Amino acid sequence: MAKQLLSPLPGTFYRRPAPDKPAFKNEGDKVAVGDVIGLIEVMKSFNEVKADMAGKIVKFIAENEEPVMAGQPLAEIA
Amino acid sequence: MGISKLLIANRGEIAVRILRAARELGIKTVQVHSTADTESLAVRMADQAVNIGPPHAAKSYLNIPAILDAAKQTGADAVHPGYGFLAENAGFADAVEAAGLIFVGPKGDSIRVMGDKVAARAAAEAAGVPVVPGSDGRVDDPESARLVAQAIGFPVMIKAAAGGGGRGIRIAHDMSEFETLMPQASAEAKAAFGDGGLYIEKVIDRARHIEVQILGDGKRAIHCFERECSLQRRRQKVWEEAPSAVLPQAVREKLCDSAVALAEAVNYRGAGTIEYLYDDQTHHFYFIEMNTRIQVEHPVTEMITGIDLVREMIRIAGGEPLRIAQKDVRMNGHAIEARINAEDPAKNFMPFPGAVESLSVPGGPGTRFDTMLYAGYQVPPFYDSLLGKLIVWDETRDAALDRMARALRELHVGGIKTTKPLHQLLAADPAVRQAQFHTRWLEPWLEQNAHRLTA
Numbered sequence: 013m014a015k016q017l018l019s020p021l022p023g024t025f026y027r028r029p030a031p032d033k034p035a036f037k038n039e040g041d042k043v044a045v046g047d048v049i050g051l052i053e054v055m056k057s058f059n060e061v062k063a064d065m066a067g068k069i070v071k072f073i074a075e076n077e078e079p080v081m082a083g084q085p086l087a088e089i090a
Numbered sequence: 091m092g093i094s095k096l097l098i099a100n101r102g103e104i105a106v107r108i109l110r111a112a113r114e115l116g117i118k119t120v121q122v123h124s125t126a127d128t129e130s131l132a133v134r135m136a137d138q139a140v141n142i143g144p145p146h147a148a149k150s151y152l153n154i155p156a157i158l159d160a161a162k163q164t165g166a167d168a169v170h171p172g173y174g175f176l177a178e179n180a181g182f183a184d185a186v187e188a189a190g191l192i193f194v195g196p197k198g199d200s201i202r203v204m205g206d207k208v209a210a211r212a213a214a215e216a217a218g219v220p221v222v223p224g225s226d227g228r229v230d231d232p233e234s235a236r237l238v239a240q241a242i243g244f245p246v247m248i249k250a251a252a253g254g255g256g257r258g259i260r261i262a263h264d265m266s267e268f269e270t271l272m273p274q275a276s277a278e279a280k281a282a283f284g285d286g287g288l289y290i291e292k293v294i295d296r297a298r299h300i301e302v303q304i305l306g307d308g309k310r311a312i313h314c315f316e317r318e319c320s321l322q323r324r325r326q327k328v329w330e331e332a333p334s335a336v337l338p339q340a341v342r343e344k345l346c347d348s349a350v351a352l353a354e355a356v357n358y359r360g361a362g363t364i365e366y367l368y369d370d371q372t373h374h375f376y377f378i379e380m381n382t383r384i385q386v387e388h389p390v391t392e393m394i395t396g397i398d399l400v401r402e403m404i405r406i407a408g409g410e411p412l413r414i415a416q417k418d419v420r421m422n423g424h425a426i427e428a429r430i431n432a433e434d435p436a437k438n439f440m441p442f443p444g445a446v447e448s449l450s451v452p453g454g455p456g457t458r459f460d461t462m463l464y465a466g467y468q469v470p471p472f473y474d475s476l477l478g479k480l481i482v483w484d485e486t487r488d489a490a491l492d493r494m495a496r497a498l499r500e501l502h503v504g505g506i507k508t509t510k511p512l513h514q515l516l517a518a519d520p521a522v523r524q525a526q527f528h529t530r531w532l533e534p535w536l537e538q539n540a541h542r543l544t545a
Contacts, residue, residue, distance in 0.1 A: 022443060022471040024146055055432065055441035055475040079126065079145040079472060 014090040015065055016073070019080045023054035025061075027076040035076075041069050049087060052080070065089055093117050093168040093192060093408040097161045098132065100172025101151060103462045103478055104384070105132035108170045111400040120164045122157055124150035126470040131462050138164050145472040151175045154182055158189050168192035168407060174474070177383040178205055194407040195360045196382050197308075203356060204380040214377040217355040219348045222367065222376040224291035227251075232272060238290045239268050245295065248272055250279030251287035261293055294376060296528040297367040299327075300334050301381075302349035303391045304362045305402055307412040311353035313346040314395045315421050317387055321516065321532050323439070328509070328532060329516060330387035330427045332394045334368075335487050335525035341373050350416075352380070361388070361403040367529075386429070386479065389460060393425035393483040424487040426494050428516075430461075431475040434507035436544040443471035448504030452497035456483040456490075459501070469506060477508060487525070491517055511543055 019025065027035045027050050037049045043063040050061045070088040074080050095118040098105050109119045109132060121136035126145035133139045140160035143150035150156070152175060161169060169186045171177040171194070183198035195201070204210045211221050223242040228251035229235045239246045239262070248260040248271055260275045262268035272288065280286035299322065303314040318334035319327040337345070349364040361384050366375040388399045397414065406412065433439040449465045461478025463469075469477065482497055484490040495517040501510055516522050521531070536543075 024472055054471045055443060055473065057441050077146050077148075 014070055014088050015067075016085040017049065017061070017063060017087045017089055019052060019074070019082055019084045019086050020061065021052045021054050021059055022082045023052040023059075023080065025074045025076070025078050025080045025086060026051040026053065026058075027072065037069055039069050039071050043067060043069060043089060061086060063089060093194075093404065095120060095137075095164065095166045095168070096194070096404070097122060097157070097164065097166035097169045097191075098136070098172065099151070099157050099169050100175055100177075101127050101130060101132060101462075101473060102476060103460050104172040104386070105130075106135065106462060107400055107460055108172060108404075109135055111398065111404055112170075115401060115404060117404070120160065120166045122151075122160045124472070126472050129468065131464055131467070140164060145470065147175065147473065154185055158185060158191075161186075161189065161191055166191065168194055168404075170194040170404070171383065173383050173386060178381070180205065192407050194404055196358055196362065200356055200358060201382045204362075204382050207379070210379055211377070213356055214352055217348070217352040219352050219364075219377045220375060222291055222294065222378070225289055228287040228289055230287050235272055235288060235290060236265070236268070239265070242290070242292045244268075245293040247291045247293050248275040249289045249291065250275065250283055250285070251289045252279060252283035252285035294367045294369055296371075296530065297369055298334070298336070298527075299365065299529050300337065300345070300368040300375065301363045301365040301385075302346050303385075303388070303399065304349055304353045304358060304364060305397075305399065305406070305412060305414070306353045306358035306360065306362070307406050307410075308357050308359040309354075310412050311350050311358055312412065312414055312416045312419060313350050314391050314397055314399070314419055315346060316342065317390055319387060320527050320529050321522075322529050323532055323536065327387060328429055329513065330390055331487075332390035332425050333421060335424075336370050337368070338373065341375070345375050348375075348377075352377070358382075360406055361399050370528075386476070387427050389458060389479060389481045390425040390427045393456075393458070393481060394421050394423055395419055396422070423483055423485045424490045425481060425483045426487075426490050427479050427481045428494060428498070428513040429476060429509065430478045430480055430501070430503070430513075431509045432469050432477050432506055433475050433509055435509055435512045436507070439509070441471070441475050442507040443469045443475075444506045445469075446503060446505050448502065450500060450502040452480060452500035454497070454500075456493055457497045458482070459497075463503065465504075477503065480513070488523070491523060515539060515542055 067089045074086045097120040119136045121139045122142045142156040176182040180198040180201040183193045186193040225238045260271040276286040298320040317332045319330040321329040363381045458481040482493040
C-alpha cells in the first residue's frame with residue numbers, strides 16, 4: 013500500500029544534506045521509520061524530513077530545491 | 091551624473107527603506123522580485139516591478155544575469171543591493187559597472203579586499219587600527235606557538251590554520267593547559283583538514299560588539315559615531331543601540347578616528363561599517379571586519395545624528411561628493427532598535443511564516459517602524475525571518491528604554507508569532523537597563539528566562 017510522505021512545514025525542499033553531497037535517499041531505496049529523506053529550509057533554518065513508515069521509496073514527488081507548502085506530498089513510500 | 095531610475099536588488103523591509111530614500115530624491119524605482127514576493131510591499135510601492143525568477147534565492151535574488159536583464163529592460167541606470175544577497179559580492183559590483191550602470195556601494199575591489207579576512211586584517215594594521223592579537227598567519231612548530239601565546243597573553247584560542255566551522259578550536263587559560271591542548275588541536279586539525287598548522291589568537295572575554303558607521307566618497311570619509319550590538323543570539327544581532335552606553339568619550343574618539351583612517355586608507359565609497367570587539371575592562375578595541383554595505387541596524391545612527399544614511403549613499407553613488415563635514419556630525423540622545431522576527435520565542439525561536447491577519451503599528455514621538463508588513467500579507471517561508479525593526483529615540487537611554495516598552499505594547503502582529511515578547515522582557519531587564527551585557531550574555535539569559543517566554 014503506497015503512502016505519501018507530506019511536508020511538515022512550508023519552505024524549500026532539499027534532497028541532499030549539502031549541494032556537494034549525495035542525496036539522502038534515492039528512488040528504490042529502502043527506508044525505516046525515522047530515516048531522513050530530505051530537508052525543509054524555513055527562513056534559513058533547516059529541518060529534517062523523516063519517513064513516517066517503513067518501506068521503499070517509490071518515487072519523489074517534489075524535486076530538489078522545490079518550494080513546497082506544509083502538507084504537500086514530497087515522496088511516495090510503499 | 092545623477093541617478094534617474096534605481097533598481098532595488100533586494101526584498102523585505104530594506105527594499106522599502108531604499109525605495110523611500112530614492113523617491114524623496116526624485117528617483118524612479120524598479121523592484122525586482124521572486125514569484126514568492128509578487129504581493130510584497132516593496133513591489134506594491136515601486137514605480138515598476140520585474141519578476142526575476144522562482145522563490146529559491148539562488149534562482150532570483152542571487153541571479154546576476156536576471157537582475158542585469160531587468161535593469162536593461164526597464165532602463166534603470168543604477169542598482170542598490172541592500173544588505174545580504176549580492177550586497178557584498180564583488181563580482182556583482184563589477185558586473186553592474188561593466189553593464190554601464192552605477193552600483194550603489196563601494197568599488198568591487200574594495201569589497202574584495204575587505205571581504206577577505208587576511209587582507210582586511212592587513213589593511214587594518216596598515217591603517218594603524220588595532221586587531222585581535224595573534225600569530226600573523228600560521229605557526230607550525232610547538233616552540234614558536236609557545237612564544238606567540240606568551241607574547242599575547244592568556245587566555246588564547248588555538249585554531250586550525252586550515253580550518254573553519256569551529257573544528258579544532260581550543261581555549262587555553264595558562265601555559266600548562268596550552269601544552270596539553272596544542273598537540274590535541276594540531277592532531278585534530280591534521281585529521282580533519284590534512285594540515286596540522288595552527289593559528290593562535292587572544293580570547294577577548296566578555297567582549298562587546300561595537301561598530302562604527304562610515305560614509306565615504308572615495309576620497310574623504312566621515313564617521314557617524316558607533317552602535318553597540320552586543321545582544322546576539324547565534325551570532326545574529328537581536329537589539330542594537332546608538333551610542334554605546336559604556337564607551338568613555340576619549341575611547342569613542344579613538345575608535346571612530348580609527349574607522350575613518352581605515353575607510354580613507356581603502357578609498358572607501360558609500361556607507362560602510364567597521365566592526366570591533368570592545369573590552370570594557372581594559373578599554374581596548376580590536377578590529378574584526380568591515381561590512382561594505384548598509385546594515386540592518388543603520389536607523390539607530392540616523393536617529394541620533396539626523397543623517398539619512400541611505401539617501402546619502404545614493405547621492406554619493408550618483409557622483410556627488412560627501413556633503414557632510416565631520417565637525418557637523420553631532421550625536422543627540424539615544425536610539426534603540428528591536429528586530430521583530432517571524433519566530434516563536436516560546437518554541438526556541440522556531441521560524442513562523444504565515445498570514446498576517448491584522449497589524450497595529452506603534453506611533454507617537456521618537457518612534458519609527460521600518461517594516462515589510464501590511465494586514466493581509468503572507469510572510470513567505472523562503473527568506474530570513476526579519477519582519478521589521480522597531481526603532482525608538484529619546485533624550486536619554488533610560489527614556490529610550492521606557493519608550494521602547496511603550497512602543498512594543500502598541501505593536502500587534504496578528505496571525506503569526508514574533509519576537510516582540512523577547513524585546514518586552516529585555517526592555518525591562520535590570521542588566522539591560524544598566525547596559526551590563528556582552529556578546530555571550532543573551533544566550534544563557536534565554537535559557538534562564540525560557541519559562542517567561544512561554545507564558
